[in-house]
Amino acid sequence: MRLIGLAGWSGAGKTTLLQRVIPCLTGQGISVSTLKHAHHGFDLDQPGKDSHTHREAGAHQVLVASARRWALMTELRGAPEPPLAELLRRLDPVDLVIIEGFKRDAHPKIEVHRAGNGKPWLHPEDPRILAVASDVAPPAGAPPHLRLDDIEAxxxxxxxxxERF
Structure with a gap:
């Protein structure tokens, strides 16, 4: 499998960009999975659902399955967050894994930047940023610039x- 990351500050448009890039890639016959870093308190489960009740009762893992999809939730219960490499090993083989977030990890990335966000550029501090997708031209010396609306590019x-992992 190969991987590439999208890195950027909250509100830069990483998820919106992925919503447009994934169909472009899959339309070319490329299988894609994503790995998204979420904020600390996220929860996919809902109070009142059986799976939530199982977790709240102390189950270490809850696997919910249907004819359409399945999801495995693992409670860390004070254990450290798994490193990116461990999470990647849990994915089924595909042609390309796109990582959203994990901006401090050492993997190849494309920076997503929106001028209106008011946040600084990431690329000056991260040599693993190999291109910049932005609504404005980056400063001189930046990695190659891609227009944020040029999905095919x-x-x-x-x-x-x-890169392979």
Missing amino acids: IARAMLRHA
Whole structure:
């Protein structure tokens, strides 16, 4: 499998970009999985559902399955957050894994930047950022610039910069 990351501050448009890039890639016959880093308190489960009740009762893992999908939830219960490499090993083989977030980890990335967000550029501090997808031209010396609305160019850049893991 190969991987590439999208890194950027909250509100830069990483998820919106992924919503457009994934169909572009899968339309070319490329199988894609994503790994998203979430905020500390996220929860997919709902109070009142049996799975939530199982977790609240102390179950270490709860696997919910149907004819359409399945999901495995693991409670860390004070254990450290698993490192990115461990999470990647849990994915089924695909052509490309796109990582959203994990901006401090050492993997190849495309920076997503929106001028209106008011946040600083990430690339000056991260040599693993190999291209910048932005609504404005980056400063001189930045990695190659991709227009944020040029989905096909961003998809090509993801494939070009993806690395095997």
